[in-house]
Each structure stands twice: as structure tokens, then as C-alpha cells.
Amino acid sequence: MADFNKVLTPGDYEKGELNVVIEIPTGSNHKIEWDREHACFMLDRVEPMAFAKPCNYGFIPQTIDEDGDELDVLMITDQPLTTGIWMKAKILGVMKFVDGGEVDDKIICVPADDRNNGDMYNKLEDLPKQLIKQIEFHFNHYKDLKKPGTTEVKAFEGLASAKKVIKASIERYLEAHPDLKFKQDIMNAANEVKKAFEDASK
DSSP states (O other): OOOHHHHOOOOOGGGTEEEEEEEEOTTOOEEEEEETTTTEEEEEEEOOGGGOOSSEEEEETTOOOTTSSOEEEEEOOSSOOOTTOEEEEEEEEEEEEEETTEEOOEEEEEESOOTTTTSOOOSGGGSOHHHHHHHHHHHHHTTTTTSTTOEEEEEEEOHHHHHHHHHHHHHHHHHHOHHHHHHHHHHHHHHHHHHHHHHHTO
16 A cells, blocks of 8 residues: 555645545544554544544645644545545635644545536535534534543634645644655745746746
């Protein structure tokens, strides 16, 4: 299996696009997590069926959230996605979330190319209100049988807020991987030179 943190970038989040790896399908009570150390997926635990995931759950490669893990994604699709696939996603917003006193925000996305619904979801407000309520209820209560009161959904915020969370998570990853940061700085400089030439030739 590919090490997603080596073969994928986070994507062009400034343009509202991300690369996302799926861990848990909609409707599953299996808490499947990406094991960064072994570069594979593992079943961390089996949740009560009452707390099956209301949407697909995944992560953005080459990011580190404030809790030390990859930045999480809530991926909204009509049908469950398969563990282990990666996809291009459109950012809608962010669910501000605290788990056990740690910030554990979730970026809310949809597929970048969804021809089934005509790409109808372009901002957080486009999602069904009932779905947002279900997501909020799930994350407020899914640990209640073992650790009641340890999770709290703080707010749902839009694209601008999501970009700030993503940017900070990418910066944490680059700080932990200075070799990658050096390569990215070189690529950014090359892209700036290329853009300058293109602008000058117009």
C-alpha cells in the first residue's frame, strides 16, 4: 500500500480543492484509522451501531492538526465510499470540534466532480440542515457510552475559516518535515518565476 503522506500533497486548498484519503465509509461503526508509522489502515475499535458514521470520514495527507494526527475530513456523498481510496474534494467549511480537551477540527467536503447532483453543493449552507444536525449530534455524543461529555461541536464555519485551519495544519507538517519544506520552497520559487514570465509575455 502506498504511504499517502509521501505520494500525495494536501492539494490546492487556496483554490478550495483538497486531496482526501477515505478511512471510514458512511454508515460504518468501524473506527478505521490511518496508521502513520506503518503506512497502512488499522481497525482501532468497533463503535456501538447507534453511533455509526453519518458521513464518510478521512484525512488530508501531509497535514498535522492540533491533536497530532492528520487533519480530518467529513466527506459528504450520496453513497458510502471505500476505505483506502483517495479523491479530489471541494472544501465547503469546517466543523470546529474539541475532543478530550484537544482541538480536533473536521474539514467538510464534497467530491470535486459530482455529476449525480450537478455539483450542487458549493458552500456549507447548501447542505441539508438535517444532515448538519445529524453530524452535530453524532460528534457531540458518539463517546457517551464510555467517555460522556468529552466531545463538543463548537461551531460550523465556512470556507475562509476552513482554509485557515488547513494552512496551519500544513505548516505543522512542514515544520516536522524540514526536507519536504525545502523542496516545497524550491517549487514555489520556480512557480513564481514561471508566473512572472507568463505575465510579462501577455
